Amino acid sequence: MQAMSETEADPALLPILIAPHKTLKTKARPVVDADMDRVRVLVPRMFAAMYKAPGIGLAAPQVDVALRLAVIDLQTNEVRKPFAMINPEILRVSEDWATREEGCLSLPNQYADVSRPAAVRVRYMDLDGKRHEVEAEGLLSACLQHEIDHLDGVLFVDHLSALKRNMLLRRLAKEQKQKALA
Numbered sequence: 001m002q003a004m005s006e007t008e009a010d011p012a013l014l015p016i017l018i019a020p021h022k023t024l025k026t027k028a029r030p031v032v033d034a035d036m037d038r039v040r041v042l043v044p045r046m047f048a049a050m051y052k053a054p055g056i057g058l059a060a061p062q063v064d065v066a067l068r069l070a071v072i073d074l075q076t077n078e079v080r081k082p083f084a085m086i087n088p089e090i091l092r093v094s095e096d097w098a099t100r101e102e103g104c105l106s107l108p109n110q111y112a113d114v115s116r117p118a119a120v121r122v123r124y125m126d127l128d129g130k131r132h133e134v135e136a137e138g139l140l141s142a143c144l145q146h147e148i149d150h151l152d153g154v155l156f157v158d159h160l161s162a163l164k165r166n167m168l169l170r171r172l173a174k175e176q177k178q179k180a181l182a
Helices: 033-052 138-151 162-181
Strands: 057-059 069-072 083-093 097-104 107-117 119-125 131-137
Touching: 033 057, 033 069, 033 083, 057 138, 069 138, 083 138, 097 138, 107 138, 107 162, 119 138, 131 138
Parallel strands: none
Antiparallel strands: 057 069, 069 083, 083 119, 097 107, 119 131
């Protein structure tokens, strides 16, 4: 008997797209009032998929929904502090840059050092329609930029040299092929 995949075992669990899926390279459209009922249903499902993976951020395009929506939870000291961002936008970036290792749920088991602005100021709307602005540095800054990149059809590997990007994508394709054969 063949084992069921996680999404077959739990049909409510959203499948996370794996690169090079075309939705991952598509710019997401802004969420409008007419989308809010769908967004309110989608957000808890996105958190469930993110926690199951496990990860600290997930953008709607990663679950094949081309809306400007992302969820984040850095789980500091193993305490969950989840928040959803609707139509996030980067207002300001620092002149200083920081390099840290990044990975992505859409590129499983692939990691590389990525340089980004060290700090950002981001504006977004929450599920209640309230506007927020957050100043972030460190891991939160990188995570915010990473998830907003997803909304613009940009993957973390797009910040790497062509050589490094191609090596990671080839390794991912090989691992996915082996997984499919297993």
